[in-house]
Amino acid sequence: MSRDDYESGVGRDDGMELRVWLRLITCHNLMDNNVRQKLHQDYETTLPRFDVLAQLHREGAPLTMGELSRRLMVTNGNVTGLIDRLAREGLVERRPAPDDRRRQLVAMTDQGKAFFEAMAGEHQDWIAGMTGDLNAGELRELFRLLGRLKQSILTTHDEDNSEAAE
Amino acid sequence: MSRDDYESGVGRDDGMELRVWLRLITCHNLMDNNVRQKLHQDYETTLPRFDVLAQLHREGAPLTMGELSRRLMVTNGNVTGLIDRLAREGLVERRPAPDDRRRQLVAMTDQGKAFFEAMAGEHQDWIAGMTGDLNAGELRELFRLLGRLKQSILTTHDEDNSEAAE
DNA sequence: GCGAATTGTTTTAAGTTTAAAATATATAGA
DNA sequence: TCTATATATTTTAAACTTAAAACAATTCGC
Numbered sequence: 001m002s003r004d005d006y007e008s009g010v011g012r013d014d015g016m017e018l019r020v021w022l023r024l025i026t027c028h029n030l031m032d033n034n035v036r037q038k039l040h041q042d043y044e045t046t047l048p049r050f051d052v053l054a055q056l057h058r059e060g061a062p063l064t065m066g067e068l069s070r071r072l073m074v075t076n077g078n079v080t081g082l083i084d085r086l087a088r089e090g091l092v093e094r095r096p097a098p099d100d101r102r103r104q105l106v107a108m109t110d111q112g113k114a115f116f117e118a119m120a121g122e123h124q125d126w127i128a129g130m131t132g133d134l135n136a137g138e139l140r141e142l143f144r145l146l147g148r149l150k151q152s153i154l155t156t157h158d159e160d161n162s163e164a165a166e
Numbered sequence: 167m168s169r170d171d172y173e174s175g176v177g178r179d180d181g182m183e184l185r186v187w188l189r190l191i192t193c194h195n196l197m198d199n200n201v202r203q204k205l206h207q208d209y210e211t212t213l214p215r216f217d218v219l220a221q222l223h224r225e226g227a228p229l230t231m232g233e234l235s236r237r238l239m240v241t242n243g244n245v246t247g248l249i250d251r252l253a254r255e256g257l258v259e260r261r262p263a264p265d266d267r268r269r270q271l272v273a274m275t276d277q278g279k280a281f282f283e284a285m286a287g288e289h290q291d292w293i294a295g296m297t298g299d300l301n302a303g304e305l306r307e308l309f310r311l312l313g314r315l316k317q318s319i320l321t322t323h324d325e326d327n328s329e330a331a332e
Numbered sequence: 333g334c335g336a337a338t339t340g341t342t343t344t345a346a347g348t349t350t351a352a353a354a355t356a357t358a359t360a361g362a
Numbered sequence: 363t364c365t366a367t368a369t370a371t372t373t374t375a376a377a378c379t380t381a382a383a384a385c386a387a388t389t390c391g392c
Contacts, residue, residue: 016305017297018290021197023312028194029239030319031187040351048378066340073195078379080342085377102340102387124184131183133318134311139182142311145304146189152299153196206381214348232370244349246372251347268357268370 031130038126043119048072050123052082053091053108053116062105064097091115197296204292209285214238216289218248219257219274219282228261228271257281 036047055071056063063071069079083106086092091112097103108116131139202213221237222229229237235245249272252258257278263269274282297305 015290015294016302016309017294020297020305020309020312021293023309023316024190024194024197026239027312027315027319028190030316031190033239034319036350046350046377064340065342069341073192073199074378075380076341077343077381081378100340100388104341124181127187128181128183129322130319131186131315132322134314136182138311138314139186141307142315143182143186143189145300145308145311146186146193148300148304149193149297149308150189150196153193153200153296156295156298202380212347212380230370231372235371240348241350242371243351243373247348266358266370270371 031127034130035123035126038122039119042122043115045119048074048082049086049091050116050119052079052086052106053112054120056092056106056108057113057116057120062095062107064103064105066103068106086112197293200296201289201292204288205285208288209281211285214240214248215252215257216282216285218245218252218272219278220286222258222272222274223279223282223286228273230263230269230271232269234272252278 032047039045039047039050051072052068055068065076065079065083068083069076072079083092083094083104087094090109092106092108095105095107097105134142198213205211205213205216217238218234221234231242231245231249234249235242238245249258249260249270253260256275258272258274261271261273263271300308
């Protein structure tokens with residue numbers, strides 16, 4: 001089932017840029033939906049919550065709301081709601097930052113750390129499973145080209161902030 | 167600003183699969199957020215609505231709710247709400263399918279077609295701009311590798327439906 | 333120090349999204 | 363036919379997400 005997807009019906013003369021973009025969306029959606037569903041079924045949690053815990057776990061220290069917002073590439077208000085729910089579950093806790101009373105530090109609880117570590121290994125297996133057909137060389141080359149794309153996006157797409165100087 | 171992103175803090179010994187996945191998420195988020203913001207600023211519309219119109223425009227004919235759901239890779243209920251809002255804006259209209267009274271056909275109105283076509287060219291320019299640093303060979307290779315990834319995902323991630331046979 | 337601009341977070345309103353249940357119609361088998 | 367099963371869509375409740383406004387605290391320039 002679901003042979004069709006985002007790419008279906010792309011005209012044969014669309015630019016290569018658009019075709020790359022549509023295929024990237026397809027891959028993202030397929031993997032994203034798969035991970036989301038497994039987190040729901042196996043751990044009764046959601047991908048955004050997993051992502052917050054992953055950032056905190058990798059940092060190994062509390063992060064501010066704003067830093068989480070930047071790393072997850074979502075708005076501040078979004079993070080507020082996510083942390084509310086994670087705190088209600090007992091997986092993280094808020095602490096006032098000692099040096100700046102505007103800031104909130106978000107720290108994982110022991111329970112949150114244990115919960116994330118229980119998921120993390122399986123999560124990596126899911127990803128490895130889905131990328132299993134690609135050999136090491138293909139993975140490296142894909143990684144390299146995505147790095148090129150990332151740099152291209154970051155250097156190109158900032159021509160709109162032209163009124164910042166006044 | 168926003169030098170940090172989803173990838174920051176990846177341990178140096180994480181598998182290459184995970185690193186590819188994180189970088190793919192980063193590229194997707196960067197481009198997705200950029201397109202979303204431009205659609206909002208320039209056309210006062212949203213990416214999901216653009217996506218629905220794009221599918222209808224490419225098909226060149228009405229699509230059922232279910233077919234839209236499959237192509238956009240979102241749930242049926244999601245499409246119901248999207249079509250409600252697009253219909254309220256006068257950009258699409260619902261029609262009962264002639265042969266099957268369960269089905270709803272969704273057709274673009276003339277207004278919807280004109281609106282999409284006004285956006286489509288600029289949309290392609292946005293994508294081309296963001297991918298501008300990659301030459302034709304890199305784009306082709308990225309397209310090919312994403313195709314390999316897509317096939318890998320589709321062939322691998324279906325080992326969970328083991329109770330369907332009884 | 334004081335006031336203005338900046339930075340960090342939350343709130344608000346609207347839209348998006350999912351999973352699950354409900355509804356309606358069609359199809360297949362006894 | 364009649365009933366069970368399957369398919370197509372909508373509804374529901376909760377969560378996610380954004381943009382914009384509001385609020386709070388800091389920093390900067392005088």
